[in-house]
Amino acid sequence: MIFSKSAEYAIQAMVYLTSKNDPGYVMIAKIAESYNIPKQFLAKITQILSNHHLLKTVRGRKGGVKLARPASEIYLPEIIHAIDGPPPAENPCIFGLDVCTEEQPCPLHHRWGPIRDEINDMLSRESLEELAERITEKHKIMEELGLK
Numbered sequence: 001m002i003f004s005k006s007a008e009y010a011i012q013a014m015v016y017l018t019s020k021n022d023p024g025y026v027m028i029a030k031i032a033e034s035y036n037i038p039k040q041f042l043a044k045i046t047q048i049l050s051n052h053h054l055l056k057t058v059r060g061r062k063g064g065v066k067l068a069r070p071a072s073e074i075y076l077p078e079i080i081h082a083i084d085g086p087p088p089a090e091n092p093c094i095f096g097l098d099v100c101t102e103e104q105p106c107p108l109h110h111r112w113g114p115i116r117d118e119i120n121d122m123l124s125r126e127s128l129e130e131l132a133e134r135i136t137e138k139h140k141i142m143e144e145l146g147l148k
């Protein structure tokens with residue numbers, strides 16, 4: 001995966017909240033159980049998402065988390081940047097070299113650049129709502145085929 005495990009869990013939690021289409025608060029334990037995510041780890045992730053105004057949280061017996069705004073207005077880079085921080089000022093080298101620029105390119109620099117830009121463009125156009133819809137469709141197909 002191209003994201004950190006924390007960002008992956010954050011996306012999964014946000015997709016869960018979107019696909020459940022429940023206007024109320026959902027317990028973190030329920031999300032953690034659904035995706036087999038350590039509950040305490042997910043609690044820390046949801047706190048970060050709340051600090052970035054992507055989730056609303058309420059403590060207590062009837063507490064939990066919910067989306068802070070409609071899923072159609074939340075895009076994947078927002079979630080990723082909340083968890084992993086903003087992207088670096090300079091694009092990293094695919095080989096992990098310290099110096100990889102137009103003037104001193106690595107062997108894959110000219111091929112990786114357009115791919116990286118295409119991935120970033122695709123993610124910036126991907127709303128949480130669209131992603132959740134496709135995941136829900138995939139799960140339905142898998143159930144119909146007896147694969148889930």
